[in-house]
Amino acid sequence: MSKLIIQGGRKLRGEIRISGMKNAATPILAACILAKEKCVIKNIPDISDVNTMLQILKSLGFSVLYKNHTATILPRKIELKGLDVSLIQKLRSSILILGPLLARMGKISLPEPGGCIIGRRPIDTHLYGFQKLGAKVLHKNKQIFLSAQKLSGAEIILPEFSVTATENILMAACIAEGTTIIKLAAIEPHVIDLIKFLNTMGANIKQELGHTIVVKGVKKIFGGEHTVIPDSIEAGTFAIAALITKGRLKLLGIEHSHLDAVYELLERIGAGLILGKNSAEIFFKKPLSSFKLQALPYPGFPTDLQAPFGLLATGCKGTSLIHDPLYEGRMGYVNELIKMGANATICDPHRVLITGPTALKGMEIKGLDLRAGATLVLAGLIAQGRTVVDGAENLDRGYERFDERLCALGADIKRE
DSSP: OOEEEEEOOOOOEEEEEOOBOHHHHHHHHHHGGGBSSOEEEESOOOOHHHHHHHHHHHHTTOEEEEETTEEEEEOOOOOGGGOOHHHHTTOGGGGGGHHHHHHHHSEEEEEOOOSOOOSOOOOHHHHHHHHHTTOEEEEETTEEEEEOSOOBOOEEEOSSOOHHHHHHHHHHHTTSBSEEEEESOOOOHHHHHHHHHHHHTTOEEEEETTTEEEEEOOSOBOOEEEEOOBOHHHHHHHHHHHHHTTOEEEEESOOGGGGHHHHHHHHHHTOEEEEOSSEEEEEOOSOOBOOEEEBOSTTSBOGGGHHHHHHHHTTSBEEEEEEOOSOSSTTHHHHHHHHTTOEEEEEETTEEEEEEOOOOBOOEEOOOSHHHHHHHHHHHHHSBSEEEEEOHHHHHTTSTTHHHHHHHTTOEEEEO
8 A cells, every 4th residue: 555755834836737537537438338439538537447447348348548648449349258347346436337238238247336435325326227217126245237128218316416326327328218307317517528428429318407317219329539528626626735735826727617616615715716718726815714615416516525625624714614415424534634633523424613723733644535535635735744644546546646746836745
């Protein structure tokens, strides 16, 4: 297990180009399973989760070429016997191959996916959607069995807002017979990006007013070319890095509409923010105010950014309330911040109170999951002395060369 050693106390300054979005790239790669022709996907981040998904496609028999952030996927005969189940157990988003494989093959058996352990994160909503489309489902001993002679369109009211369930169901519905209406669907930017890619390949999918997606089944999904959207979560993470170090960063290649909730909160607490055409300059201009934050489905505040903003709260004047009703396991980073000197109280698995400003002290801490790990690396940037964050490989799952890019902006980080 690798670790990052951070010397705190350095301001970050400079420009940083934002990578393609991890949460868009993995479902788009899974959607290539549906295609009967070549797919070319650009702006793919070079991270381990994406590399694992590419290896999964290879093990299924696809020809895969990945170079310079572009993946070229050529269809071959799908070989389910060749599927490397160890890769499934490494990657949470591997669940996204279920819908396309069910639609293409009519029968599939997979182990439960692995990846970050954040709360229960059950897959019941995925399986419910497949059943509504006509599939037989058996979920037993951590193994998933799906079969269907044919899939038929249906009206599906999802019992929860679930991004991956929405994506899985709409991919399965692409070549189902008839029309599928998904209500209470997730409409995060990466869901819309997946829909855009599928429509490029011949699918017929529309997002209607609110959280409704309508999928009209087609006979065939062709190939296509697509550019993955920029990663709004990475952009938000670097924005926090600028503010906590009292520095100034210009974020390049971003999509402003995906960051509305983040911009609103930054402006409310007094952060410096200058928006350009596809850029945002973030800087510290005065002491920041405390805030209330509730993670919500899009267009609300993204759950993947509540941990970095929790760190930001340690430097804000007053008591901030952070509430994440979406997952019950996302407050683990707070215990690590408390060890470093933060004045924080975990009220319950979903809520935390953080009072600032407080100084943090460097020490050895656990990296935990992907977003917590990134947050704790940022904590090391402002801590007095030396901070050691273990589990650096968690960062590699979702942030491309995170430590190297921070160093290019002025941080002092070494990997061991």
